[in-house]
Structure formats: structure tokens, C-alpha cells
Amino acid sequence: VYQSAQHVALIGLKEVTLTAAEQTGVDSMTTDEPSYVLSSRLFQPENTIIQLPHSTIGGEQFTMMAGPCSVESAEHIxxxxxxxxxxxxxxxxGGAYKPRTSPYSFQGMGEAGLKALRQAADATGMDVITEVMDETHVxxxxxxxxxxxxxxxNMQNFSLLKAVGQTNIPVALKRGLAATVDDLLNAxxxxxxxxxxxxxxLERGIRTFDNQYTRNTFDLNAVPVLQKLSHYPVVVDPSHATGxxxxxxxxxxxxxxxxxSxxxxxxxxxxxxxxxxxxQALKPATYLEMCRQIWAIDQLMRSW
Amino acid sequence: VYQSAQHVALIGLKEVTLTAAEQTGVDSMTTDEPSYVLSSRLFQPENTIIQLPHSTIGGEQFTMMAGPCSVESAEHIxxxxxxxxxxxxxxxxGGAYKPRTSPYSFQGMGEAGLKALRQAADATGMDVITEVMDETHVxxxxxxxxxxxxxxxNMQNFSLLKAVGQTNIPVALKRGLAATVDDLLNAxxxxxxxxxxxxxxLERGIRTFDNQYTRNTFDLNAVPVLQKLSHYPVVVDPSHATGxxxxxxxxxxxxxxxxxSxxxxxxxxxxxxxxxxxxQALKPATYLEMCRQIWAIDQLMRSW
Amino acid sequence: VYQSAQHVALIGLKEVTLTAAEQTGVDSMTTDEPSYVLSSRLFQPENTIIQLPHSTIGGEQFTMMAGPCSVESAEHIxxxxxxxxxxxxxxxxGGAYKPRTSPYSFQGMGEAGLKALRQAADATGMDVITEVMDETHVxxxxxxxxxxxxxxxNMQNFSLLKAVGQTNIPVALKRGLAATVDDLLNAxxxxxxxxxxxxxxLERGIRTFDNQYTRNTFDLNAVPVLQKLSHYPVVVDPSHATGxxxxxxxxxxxxxxxxxSxxxxxxxxxxxxxxxxxxQALKPATYLEMCRQIWAIDQLMRSW
Amino acid sequence: VYQSAQHVALIGLKEVTLTAAEQTGVDSMTTDEPSYVLSSRLFQPENTIIQLPHSTIGGEQFTMMAGPCSVESAEHIxxxxxxxxxxxxxxxxGGAYKPRTSPYSFQGMGEAGLKALRQAADATGMDVITEVMDETHVxxxxxxxxxxxxxxxNMQNFSLLKAVGQTNIPVALKRGLAATVDDLLNAxxxxxxxxxxxxxxLERGIRTFDNQYTRNTFDLNAVPVLQKLSHYPVVVDPSHATGxxxxxxxxxxxxxxxxxSxxxxxxxxxxxxxxxxxxQALKPATYLEMCRQIWAIDQLMRSW
Known part of the structure; x- marks a missing residue:
């Protein structure tokens, strides 16, 4: 399934028997691990960098993504x-299709919300990120x-994962509430x-016993762990991780x-x-003050 | 959304103001809770009983469901x-479409598996239960x-839940690995x-820190809790709950x-x-011995 | 640290080098695992049975232990x-020294409680089990x-464990809220x-995300797991495990x-x-009905 | 139990009935919550600052505490x-008395370790922090x-907590692996x-399902939560929190x-x-580079 100058990954072989001629070209073999061959640094040591019209994710620069939970109207977005x-x-x-715990909660504006979101981004020179809940909406x-x-x-909604995998549009995959690091990389x-x-x-908090004062437990350990195992950029979501x-x-x-990243x-x-x-939403003034702090820390870290 | 002789459930009203005439007919009002009005015993005190050609689930009798994890061939099933x-x-x-953590694992036989499963059930006078992963397969x-x-x-794959909700075929809903009891009832x-x-x-084990000797933690407390809150039958899955x-x-x-149940x-x-x-699969002899014990305990409990 | 007819356990050797003569008598060596050599079935396959004046724990018979959370008075106990x-x-x-989350909660009657507990047990022909929180109270x-x-x-209050380890009085060790099976066996x-x-x-529930309707998650999987790994009797506490x-x-x-057991x-x-x-306390009539059911299931299981 | 210019906290009153005269001086009453009255900001809004000969904890300055897990010898410490x-x-x-999961692991140098630790701190102009496991060692x-x-x-070893509570030496209380924020504050x-x-x-990681690549889950959310609820300084331990x-x-x-802090x-x-x-130990060069980064971030944050 994978081939580069140095590595070839093969899937599904129960046993590997190399001929003498084949062995000549092989330095070492790793069997079974990791199962996420394409996502692993073992097979791609260098970072994946995602380039969008107005943004770069995974490069030298820290990337900020912001907006309301739901698209509520064209004016508001x-x-x-x-x-x-x-x-x-x-x-x-901004969400146009919202996965809500209760069927009676607001489920999103649908396509009208998508249009409003696109227009708002275009008007301000930004890129759009929005949730897809359903392979039929892809x-x-x-x-x-x-x-x-x-x-x-939906982290393990495999039909949905396959569907977005067949597009050429970048995907931001959020970690499930009970997903291990390996589960996320396999997804x-x-x-x-x-x-x-x-x-x-995206690390956005996991579910633990500690849920009285915060909605989730922000597992920031996962950031350097994922960076060690995988070449994909890692993004954090402090809004959902705290609530x-x-x-x-x-x-x-x-x-x-x-x-x-x-x-x-x-x-x-x-x-x-x-x-x-x-x-969990920040008011504009709080957001702007937070951004000031984030960019200052980012600038400091990039100066090292 | 719900009306019975004693109760009316209304959704989405921010405030309820009753006229004097309306108040005459009202004994008490409960606001906001629970959000799962149709699933709650508050609105339906009596048990839901599911009647299939060869089985009853939720009635007086304990119901056994067994088979292999995957349909592997017509002969085998x-x-x-x-x-x-x-x-x-x-x-x-028996699974014909399998949700697997890794994309490189066996993904199921598909429709050929469904046919084999149906034939095996018909030949033995049984009902079929099989997983649907995807609304397009419904x-x-x-x-x-x-x-x-x-x-x-897929417990919170809301598109899939809506799709099976629009059929008249009974649904067995498995609890997610990090789903609370309320999450399950809202689903x-x-x-x-x-x-x-x-x-x-279906209670089939949750994910906790205790995962060295078992795949999951079997949350049997959830059985009487669910029975107290909801009228739906509760079924347990000791295979996945232990691994x-x-x-x-x-x-x-x-x-x-x-x-x-x-x-x-x-x-x-x-x-x-x-x-x-x-x-986690039982060999036939072990399964038959287990059944002997299960039916004996069931018989004892029904004698009380 | 351990010697039986078939096994010798040695602790703290970094490497084991046997002379030719020593090797003659050795069939196999296991290194490093398990760390709980005395508790493991590897070194003692047969069950430990604890014999008290009025009770046997770990033998053929199921053992019931009951009483109030705290000793409240001589009459009440x-x-x-x-x-x-x-x-x-x-x-x-019955507790005479109570470990309470808040320092302002009732902390137990102390020695007066112990006396009342002993007298009540003697008057009814029962054995006493009570908590020790502190090595100075042993x-x-x-x-x-x-x-x-x-x-x-206190499951990992190692000073306390050592102190009761130096007595010849049986010890009931409760599993900690976040203790793995290995932690419990090492304790x-x-x-x-x-x-x-x-x-x-004693399995008495662990702490998980699922804590809305029950105080803890009853990890009954741990019963057969502990029985497989260790020869000590395993006792369950449904009062604390549910709350x-x-x-x-x-x-x-x-x-x-x-x-x-x-x-x-x-x-x-x-x-x-x-x-x-x-x-979490049962009223007498509920307790007696529960006992009737427990003894019936126990009798059934022992008839197999 | 607590009295300040504005507040009086009373414990153990089932009902509070104030005379007319008493009511004159009372603006408001809060009942039952929080149970940790002395630790709460409700009763002491201003930060607690701990002053040691060479260190201040909880003031304007970030405080670094470092050393080996165990005292191993006078030269090494x-x-x-x-x-x-x-x-x-x-x-x-540096630990002289070590709480170890297995009784066969190194248990610490005891008093000789304490002496070596004290001498090393005195020789370098530092303060000592070391673990006490047992009230008899206080x-x-x-x-x-x-x-x-x-x-x-030992976070809920209440005898030990009482014993150190009766000294006038500052206490660093580590959060238990399954302790909620409220449990920690009640301790x-x-x-x-x-x-x-x-x-x-001290936040040092909690136990969750996510334990394959890290020893614990670092619950950094707890830092601002604790700071909001309590006036005590909050310290983090990334060594144990990651492993x-x-x-x-x-x-x-x-x-x-x-x-x-x-x-x-x-x-x-x-x-x-x-x-x-x-x-989990850092080598000296790695530690010094980490410190350089920590002080730079600290300096930046204090410049705001």
C-alpha cells in the first residue's frame, strides 16, 4: 500500500518469504506494526503540510481557526x-449540520448555512472549515x-471516512471521546x-471521571505523542476540551x-x-485578548 | 411529541403559560427533563415488548442471540x-458489514453474507440480527x-439513527464506549x-483505565439503571464486554x-x-454448557 | 521469597546464571513476571481458604457479610x-473509624464503636470485620x-499494608477507585x-465517566480475572459499587x-x-428478600 | 471554623435560625457548599503565598522544583x-521514603537519604521538598x-493529612489518580x-483509558479550575503526568x-x-534547555 525510496509497505501477507535475490535489496523488515502505515512517521518521516488559499497547516506558522459553533444567519456569520x-x-x-445529543435540539441551517458561511469567508479572505456528518452530504x-x-x-463512522477519503479536500479529523491515539491514527x-x-x-478532549467543572479532559499529552508517531499536523480545540x-x-x-500546529x-x-x-464561546473582546497572547507565545517559540 | 391518556409532552417551548381553562386540566408540569421523552418511563410506564416470528424480547422470557462475529461462508453460518x-x-x-478499527482488516462479505445469514436462520427457524453501518445500506x-x-x-451516527427510525424493523442499539446512560437514551x-x-x-462494555486483562469494562450497573429510566428491553453482550x-x-x-431481557x-x-x-468466541461445547447454566438461573428467577 | 515443592521464587537478581549442577534440577525459568509472586496462582495453584470461628471464606460455601456502614450505638449495632x-x-x-471525604463529616465512634461491634457479634454468634485506617490503630x-x-x-497506604501484614489476623483488601488488577495484587x-x-x-466499584446514576462502576469482570490470576478469595460489595x-x-x-466467594x-x-x-443501605425487609435470592442462586450453582 | 472581616463559616448545624438581632448583621447565607470552606475562595479571595528561605510559591514568580526521583547517595544528590x-x-x-507499587522494588534510603538531601540543599542554597508516607515519620x-x-x-490517607496539618511546615498535596477536583480540595x-x-x-496526571504511550493523562484543565475555586497555589508535575x-x-x-505557580x-x-x-527523568542538558524555555514563557506572561 505504500512505496517510497526507502520503504515498501505490504498489507495482508500472513508470512513473508523472500527469495535470495529479493533479500539482497532488503535491509530490515518490520511486521504487523504499526497498522497505520500511511499515517506513520516510519514510512513518511517529514511533516505533512496542508496548503489552502489563505492558510497553511503544519508548516512553520501557527494557524488560527475561529467562528461560532453554528451558522445562525448570514449576517451573524x-x-x-x-x-x-x-x-x-x-x-x-461554523456548523451547518450539527450532531446533537438530543433529536429535539437545533440541528443546523443546512445548505443555507453553507452558503452563508462561504460568503462570509470569501468576504473576509478566509478559508472555510465545516462539519460533514453524513456520507450523502459529502x-x-x-x-x-x-x-x-x-x-x-463520527471518528469511527467508517463509511464517512471512506467517502471523504475519496475526495481531494483536506480533512480535519476530531478524536473521539474514548478514542486512543492508535484508534485516531487508524481512523x-x-x-x-x-x-x-x-x-x-484534532485533540478536543476525552471523557474521564473528571467532569464536574469541565465538559471533557483536555489530553494535551496527545499532541507530542501524535507528533512523534505521525506526520499529520495536530490541532487543539480548547473550546470543546473545557466547555x-x-x-x-x-x-x-x-x-x-x-x-x-x-x-x-x-x-x-x-x-x-x-x-x-x-x-464555551468567547466574546469578541476575550477572543482578541486570547489571540494576542497566543501569537506572542507562538512568536517566542519560533524565535528559538 | 407524545400524548397518552395521562401525559402530553411538548418540545421546544421556551416558556409555558397556561390559560386558566388549560390549567384546570393539568395536575403537574415537568420541564426540561428528561430530554428522551419517548424512551422514558415517565411517559410510558409499561415495558416495550418486541415480537418477532421466533422470538420475544422484553417479555417474560429471557432471549438468547448467538452466532459468529462475521458471516464467513454459507456452510459455516x-x-x-x-x-x-x-x-x-x-x-x-452474524456480521456481513464489519466496522473494523483498521482499514486493512476484513470488512465483511456484504450482500452475499446477508443471504447466507438469512438462509441459515430460515433453515433453523430463527430470526436474524445483523449490523447496519451506513444509512445507504438500510x-x-x-x-x-x-x-x-x-x-x-455508530451509536451517535445520527443520520443512521434517523434512517433506521424511519423503518418498521426493530433496532438493537449498542451503547458506545464512552456513552453515558443519558447519551444512550438520547440516541x-x-x-x-x-x-x-x-x-x-445493548450493554457491551465501556472503556476505562482497566484494560489489561479485558477488552472493556462490563457495566452491569447500567442494566437496572436503564430498566428504571426506560421501558425498552435491555440486553447484555458478555463477549464484547470481556473480549x-x-x-x-x-x-x-x-x-x-x-x-x-x-x-x-x-x-x-x-x-x-x-x-x-x-x-472472545465460545466453542460449541462451551457455549452449550453456558446456555445450560443461563437457562437454569433464568428458570430459578422466574420461579420467584 | 517463596518455596514450594515445585517452585522457588527469587527477588532482586538482575541476572540468573545457574551452574551446570543447578541446571540439572530446573525445568523452566520465568523472569520478572508476575511481580506478585506470593499472590499468584503460578506459585500457589490451590485456593486460599480463610477459616474464622463462625465463617469460611474461599471454600465451597458463599459467605455473607452485612451490617451498617458505621457503628452508631451499642443498641443499634x-x-x-x-x-x-x-x-x-x-x-x-460496621465502621468505628471512618475515612470520610470531608473533615467535617462524622468520623466514627472509635474504640467505643469497636466494643459495641464485638459485643453484638458475640451475642449473635458472628465474626467481626471492621476497617483499620491507620497503622497506629492496628x-x-x-x-x-x-x-x-x-x-x-488506603489500598496503596504501604505502611498500613506492612503493619497488617505483620499480624496474623485475616485482611480484606478493597480495590482502589483507580486501581488496576495488577495494582490490587501488588498491594x-x-x-x-x-x-x-x-x-x-474486595471488588467495590471503580471510578469511570459513568457516574450520574451510580456512585461507581461495578467491575464484575474483575472477579473471574482475579480468580484466574490469584488464589485469594474474591468478595464483592454491591453497596459501594452502586451507591x-x-x-x-x-x-x-x-x-x-x-x-x-x-x-x-x-x-x-x-x-x-x-x-x-x-x-445505599438496605432496609431489613429488602435485605432479607435479597438474601433469599442470593442463597437460591448459590444453591443452584453449587448443585452443578 | 472560619472567620474573617466579611465571612463566618459554621460547620455541623442542621438548621440555622437567626434571631432578629443576628439577622441585622447578615447580608446573605450560603448553606452546605462548598464543603472545603477553608480552601475556598468564597472565604479567602486572596491568594495564599508560601514563603520559604530560598523560594516563594504562589506569588508573582514561577517556582521550579527539581531533583532525582529517589535520593541515591550523598554524592549523587x-x-x-x-x-x-x-x-x-x-x-x-528527592525521595528518601518511596511508595512503590511492588514490595520488592527499592523502598528508599530512609533517614540517611534525608540527611544527604538536606546537606545537598544547604550546600547549594535551596529548599527541600520530600515525601512523607506515614504519620509516624512526620x-x-x-x-x-x-x-x-x-x-x-496517600491523598486520602486521612491520618497522614491530619498529622501534617498539625505541623507548621508547608505541605505539597498531590492529586490522586482518580481524585476529582472536589476530592483534592476536601483532602x-x-x-x-x-x-x-x-x-x-499538585496536578500530576490522572488515570484514564489513554495509557498506551503515556503513564497518565495530564489534566491541565485542573489548573485554572483549582485557581478559580481555591486560593492555594497550583503546581504541575509533567514528569509523572507523562512518564x-x-x-x-x-x-x-x-x-x-x-x-x-x-x-x-x-x-x-x-x-x-x-x-x-x-x-521519565531528564538528563541535565535536556533539563537546562527546558528551563530556558520555561523561564522565557514565564517572563513573557509576566510582561503582560
């Missing part, structure tokens, strides 16, 4: 895009987005094995300090009236 | 069906199965809110002793050669 | 002892108890390595069905007025 | 103290240390309720970026020969 841009974000986030959403986001609940492998190698990995707006700024600082953050001008996830 | 039946199973399980699988199984990884609500009320809930064949029998005994178990005549999940 | 005995319990439990409590209980929070090894081999292991009285009976049934349960005639842990 | 000091540490850590260790460390396994309350208010809280030396530097950066880190010149926890 445009206003939020301007705020996001002012803070230095180059990707605009073609539609592809018309509007620069990056597909796969949500935590990424479903995308890569279908031909799409433009993948970024509380007043914890977002310190945890965003922690995220950039780990050496992540970027972050995604939720903003809203009236969090108390947000259609979803209001408690 | 028929042989396993005979073993399952001999132990007292009335549903035959119509196809509906032609072959008596019960849709939704796997743990069931997606099915019910789309019109399908024939739902059973080790020699732990299946004691944990199956524990499962029936909690008062669950049924169990699902994996069997295989040559576990070491199974296409998937061999380590 | 005697009344509870009579109820416990009536249900078939042969050990009376000598005092030894005068009153038949079994030392080590609580979950038991601290007791055994100090000379006390009369140990029983809710109405879940205790089904989970007690599950516990005996796994094949555990015994169970410990909390009872109280007025749970709402209990000094501690009232919500 | 002195060499490590010099390295620690060179990186900017003002506290020297008086002895008090002769040698500036700060008592309570380990994660701190045991110390405070016994009269010792010089407490710092892998090559993850320590990025996670140390994350720790300082959250706004913690200090960090504790393990160093060793020959990790492969360390008596304990070698895999």
Missing part, C-alpha cells in the same frame, strides 16, 4: 468572520468548504487508504505551548443566545 | 446456526434482517422520534442474574481461525 | 446484627476484630511479603452469579437517618 | 542539586524538610482544618502557559541506571 479575522484567524468555522458540502471536519462522534488511515493524504488531527469560556484562554495558551476556537457576540454551545 | 439453536437461541447473529439490509443492530461506534430517542418504537438497548472467551460464561451468568454471544467452531474477534 | 444473622450473614460489618483494633478491612482509599503482595497470607480481595439501595439486589445477584452489604433500619452512606 | 540550581530551581526534590522528616510532599496514593481541607494553611496543590522524558519539555511549557520535574544524569522512574 459575517460579523463573526470579521472578528475571527481581526484576531488573526485564517479559517472560519458532494454537497464539497461545493462550499475548504476543509471537511469529521466530528468526535486517519481509512481516509489515507482511500487516497486523501491531506489530514489534520467553559473562562477556561479557554489558559488552555489555548497551553495548547500553543505544546507545539501544536494550530487551534480551533468558538466565538459568539451573545453567547447566552447562541443556538448551541454558548457556555 | 449454517453450522453455527445449528449450534446456536441447540443452546436455545432464537436469534442468529434498504438492502432490511430485505434480509429481522433486527437492525447499530454498533457501539434511542433519535430512532423513536422518527417513528420506530421497537428498540432494545476473552474464558470470562464469557461467568459474566453471562452475571448478566442474566441482573434481570436483563436477553443476551448476545459470539460462537465459533475454530476461534483461532475466525475472520474477526476469535479470542 | 446489636439490632442490625440480628437482622444480618437472620439473612444468613456470618460476619458483622494493635487496638486487633483486640476486637476477626478481619481487618483496608479501605479503597496484596505487601501484606503477604510481611508474613500474613490470609487475604481476601443506590434499589440497585443493590440485582447487582448482588450478579455478584454471586460470577462465582465470587462472598459479598458485603450495608443495611440500616432507618437509612434516611444513617450517620453515613444512607442512600 | 549533591551533583543533581547543582544541576537543578543551574536551571533556576529553588527547591530540591516528626523525623520535619527535622530535614522545608515542605512535606503527600503522594498521589486539603483536612490539613487546613488541623491548623496548617500553607498548602500547595516519558521526551514528552516532559512540551508538557512543561504547557504547564507554565496555563498560569500555574510552579512545576516539579525529575532529573537524573544516568536515567537508565536510576533507582526509580528512570524513563
Amino acid at each position: 459575517l460579523a463573526m468572520a470579521k472578528v475571527a479575522k481581526e484576531g488573526g484567524a485564517t479559517l472560519l468555522r 458532494a454537497l458540502i464539497a461545493q462550499y468548504t475548504d476543509v471537511f471536519q469529521i466530528g468526535a462522534r 486517519a488511515e481509512y481516509i489515507a487508504a482511500n487516497g486523501n493524504h491531506q489530514i489534520m488531527l 467553559e469560556w473562562d477556561l479557554v484562554t489558559p488552555m489555548a495558551r497551553a495548547g500553543v505551548a505544546t507545539g501544536a 494550530g487551534m480551533m476556537v468558538e466565538i459568539h457576540d451573545h453567547p447566552e443566545a447562541a443556538f448551541s454551545d454558548g457556555p | 449454517l453450522a453455527m446456526a445449528k449450534v446456536a439453536k441447540e443452546g436455545g437461541a432464537t436469534l442468529l447473529r 434498504a438492502l439490509i432490511a430485505q434480509y434482517t429481522d433486527v437492525f443492530q447499530i454498533g457501539a461506534r 434511542a430517542e433519535y430512532i423513536a422520534a422518527n417513528g420506530n418504537h421497537q428498540i432494545m438497548l 476473552e472467551w474464558d470470562l464469557v460464561t461467568p459474566m453471562a451468568r452475571a448478566g442474566v442474574a441482573t434481570g436483563a 436477553g443476551m448476545m454471544v459470539e460462537i465459533h467452531d475454530h476461534p483461532e481461525a475466525a475472520f474477526s474477534d476469535g479470542p | 446489636l439490632a442490625m446484627a440480628k437482622v444480618a444473622k437472620e439473612g444468613g450473614a456470618t460476619l458483622l460489618r 494493635a487496638l483494633i486487633a483486640q476486637y476484630t476477626d478481619v481487618f478491612q483496608i479501605g479503597a482509599r 496484596a503482595e505487601y501484606i503477604a511479603a510481611n508474613g500474613n497470607h490470609q487475604i481476601m480481595l 443506590e439501595w434499589d440497585l443493590v439486589t440485582p447487582m448482588a445477584r450478579a455478584g454471586v452469579a460470577t462465582g465470587a 462472598g459479598m458485603m452489604v450495608e443495611i440500616h433500619d432507618h437509612p434516611e437517618a444513617a450517620f453515613s452512606d444512607g442512600p | 549533591l551533583a543533581m542539586a547543582k544541576v537543578a540550581k543551574e536551571g533556576g530551581a529553588t527547591l530540591l526534590r 516528626a523525623l522528616i520535619a527535622q530535614y524538610t522545608d515542605v512535606f510532599q503527600i503522594g498521589a496514593r 486539603a481541607e483536612y490539613i487546613a482544618a488541623n491548623g496548617n494553611h500553607q498548602i500547595m496543590l 516519558e522524558w521526551d514528552l516532559v519539555t512540551p508538557m512543561a511549557r504547557a504547564g507554565v502557559a496555563t498560569g500555574a 510552579g512545576m516539579m520535574v525529575e532529573i537524573h544524569d544516568h536515567p537508565e541506571a536510576a533507582f526509580s522512574d528512570g524513563p
